Amino acid sequence: MAKGTILSIDAMGGDAAPGVVVDGLAALLADRADISVLLHGNEPVLAPLVAAQKALAGRCQIIHSDTVITSDMKPSQALRRGKGSSMWNAVEAVKNGEAGAAVSAGNTGALMAISMLILRKMEGVHRPAMTALWPTLRGRTVVLDVGANLEADAAQLVTFAIMGEAYARAALGIAKPTIGILNIGSEEMKGHDEVREAHEWLRAAKLDIDYRGFVEGDDISKGAVDVVVTDGFTGNVALKAGEGVARMLGSRMREALTASLMTKIGAALAMAGLKTLRSQMDPSNVNGGVLLGLGGVSVKSHGGTDARGFARACELAADLASSHYRDEILANLARIREGGLAAE
Amino acid sequence: MAKGTILSIDAMGGDAAPGVVVDGLAALLADRADISVLLHGNEPVLAPLVAAQKALAGRCQIIHSDTVITSDMKPSQALRRGKGSSMWNAVEAVKNGEAGAAVSAGNTGALMAISMLILRKMEGVHRPAMTALWPTLRGRTVVLDVGANLEADAAQLVTFAIMGEAYARAALGIAKPTIGILNIGSEEMKGHDEVREAHEWLRAAKLDIDYRGFVEGDDISKGAVDVVVTDGFTGNVALKAGEGVARMLGSRMREALTASLMTKIGAALAMAGLKTLRSQMDPSNVNGGVLLGLGGVSVKSHGGTDARGFARACELAADLASSHYRDEILANLARIREGGLAAE
Structure with missing residues (x-):
């Protein structure tokens, strides 16, 4: 070999x-x-x-x-x-x-x-989290957890933030990824207890990460931050809801562009642009979910992917294998413990 | 007058x-x-x-x-x-x-x-819920709660199902709306306690509604059911995540179709189709959020809407005012109480 x-x-x-x-x-x-x-x-x-x-x-x-x-x-x-x-x-x-x-x-x-x-789980991680790479206006954003757990308490959300940060550096090559916690925007009732507590912890803790505060659902596709932290139930629903909208719009667009001879000719002429669009939106370009927080790298490729998508998932696995993301996670988890904020 | x-x-x-x-x-x-x-x-x-x-x-x-x-x-x-x-x-x-x-x-x-x-609240309703009309491949789907509450227990989810059903009939003109509870798909851990309990109640209760079971995030845009029931945190995140994806794709499509002279000519020829698409996706076509469970109709129009969108919200308000949706809700809430399932 x-x-x-x-x-x-x-x-x-x-x-x-x-x-x-x-x-x-x-x-x-x-x-x-x-x-x-x-x-x-x-x-x-x-x-x-x-x-x-x-x-x-x-x-x-x-x-x-x-x-x-x-x-x-x-x-x-x-x-x-x-x-x-x-x-x-x-x-x-x-x-x-x-x-x-x-x-x-x-x-x-x-x-x-x-x-x-x-x-096995990494030291200091009680609940591994599943990641997704979400296509945005600025590139890609890591969203976690997207379904490894049903719920997450504040300490787990803080751990997700630390893991997602190191993962974004390894997987997306962003030197200093920005992080946000997913929340809803209504005033005076800013989020669950878990979400507010995790927010306070990340603000108070002396971690070497760039935590930006709360983000809302529509901030994900804007690429407002590089890492969006949430519990597995909310993350899974958001991811699938977004996929559903993308598929619906794709299907509507096909209908619209094949509605008449004229639109078909137009679509043929605009093909170069539409191909760019399709490749930008192609799920195989962002294929690969990683269960973070384990003692080794295990990458899930989409079951329905094509050869190119599978190659992407493998490339992601290789990038992770050659990175130091697990050491970075361990270092930040240790800082959390030193700061007396550990609760898991 | x-x-x-x-x-x-x-x-x-x-x-x-x-x-x-x-x-x-x-x-x-x-x-x-x-x-x-x-x-x-x-x-x-x-x-x-x-x-x-x-x-x-x-x-x-x-x-x-x-x-x-x-x-x-x-x-x-x-x-x-x-x-x-x-x-x-x-x-x-x-x-x-x-x-x-x-x-x-x-x-x-x-x-x-x-x-x-x-x-004031309707009799039997402890927590009013905010609705959204979500554009789907089959028409529109009512999603609730999208942010009036942060959490929902099983009894509240059941109430949301009852309110959403009557609302879908009044607002969308569907004689017998189908209902699903939003959940995530992973086996063996089918949802929070709240979600599973609400599911059992809706199956057991002798209500005059067409409850279909669990749906996932991507089922919303498919129009798998007419009413999607969830807690206000998850619903708000899903709605905004979906809006974010739609806006991102719209922006990508504009870029793609104006990338070169050829794509511009193509887009001009395909304009009829693209206009249809735009009107299908136009938020003003589905404008109007309703706080369900009150003693009267109060409709929220989107703050950034145009005149046509505001007219739609008013039309929705008029449809609700002339419907019997509140009596239908009261009747089903009474059936729930008679069935011994009341918990609120």
Whole structure:
């Protein structure tokens, strides 16, 4: 195997696995000479797919596994019956130090449960949080938690802020990410107790982070801050509500531009612009959710992604594997404890 | 004054008041012979504006008020100092039976507080809820609560479902609106206690409503159900997050279509389609938030709306004033109590 970053890939997870997975890896490795791959899955199926890709020659080791975590398995079932599956083995390779990060496009709940069991939580983190990269007018914003937990108390929100900050630096390359806590705007009742308390903590604590205060739902797409902190219920609803609006508008736009011969001709002429728009809005450009707060990197690719989207999730995993984000999180968590603000 | 529905209008609230208000009323009354207006505000300012509009002749009575609730006033200040203001008087006319509904584009928190104080809560409703009309692939969906309360227990969510159902029938003309409770999709931890309990109640209760179960954030824009029930924090974040995505996409689309001469020509040819799209997505087409659960109708128009948007909010107010939605709510609340499920 080549030197550099080694990724541990679940080849069998996702709607179009393993084809999309192997295609995505081939595209990625053609670009990135510093990455090599451990590919977990059904060897007889994978071998010809890998052999067909020049870019993978000598840089992709297939590791056979007999079983697969299916998309309808509950997390508890995955924990009981998942040992030896491609997903399990992919995560275990990170634990064993054979790879710097794991990537799977499979069952989200199962990946969270298996990653949590195998990689364990980082010291000082009680509740890992799921991240999303949200496309904005200024680039991308990290939103967390988007569903790893149903609720979050003030101490957990503070931990999310610290984790999201280090993650934004590693994943987006922003030297000093700005942070906001998601709240609603009405006067005189500024948020839940949890949200107000976390706000006071982040203001008082001597952390090396750029906390900007409260933001509202519409500030996310504006890119008002680089990291938006919220509980998993609110974050999940906001993310899916936003995705729903984007899909609805995309569908309305197609209808509008194909309504008549004239609009069709216009749309054809405007195609270059519309293609730019589509690529800006393409979910595969921002693919990759990370469960932060674990003792190793585990990245969830969207199950319905294409090869390019899968490559993006792998690139994100490689960036995280080669960054110091976990040390930065640990340092800020220690500052919190020294400041007497720890509550978890 | 003419017979039919009488609306009580705060002429002084909103970014472009009173011009946009008077223009909106003129457009509305030209269409609707059944509506007449009590117009509350500064008489010397309003008189020439009203006189200039033929459609308002004999159907718009100006009622002078000396003071105005400003947009930066806190709800508590508005309650202390608001008496005699145009907003206060507009709501009081509903209380006194002089009008069927009040409309204001002014300070939201103040309107909520003043409406709550003057109109009081309906019997059986502990927490009124703010509604939004969310544009979907199938039409519009009622979302509530979008910010009147920070939290909601199970009994309140059940009340929101009952109120939203009657409101959807009155506001959208849907004979038998379908209802869902907003939740997140992860298995094995289906939602907060509050959400699960409300779900069980709505399934068990013998209500005359079409409850469909849980929906997720992306189901809102799909129009999966006609009424989406959630707490005020989550609803407010979801609504604003969705608005943010829509604005970002609108801005990206403008950029994309004006990027080159070719795309500009294309956009010009496709203009008919793009105009349809814009009108479908135009917030003024779905303007009007209602605080449900009061002893009278009080409608909030968006502060930045244009005349057409203000007319829409007034039309909504008139529809509500002439409907039986409050009786329907009372009947279902009584069924809940008879079923032994009351908890508020």
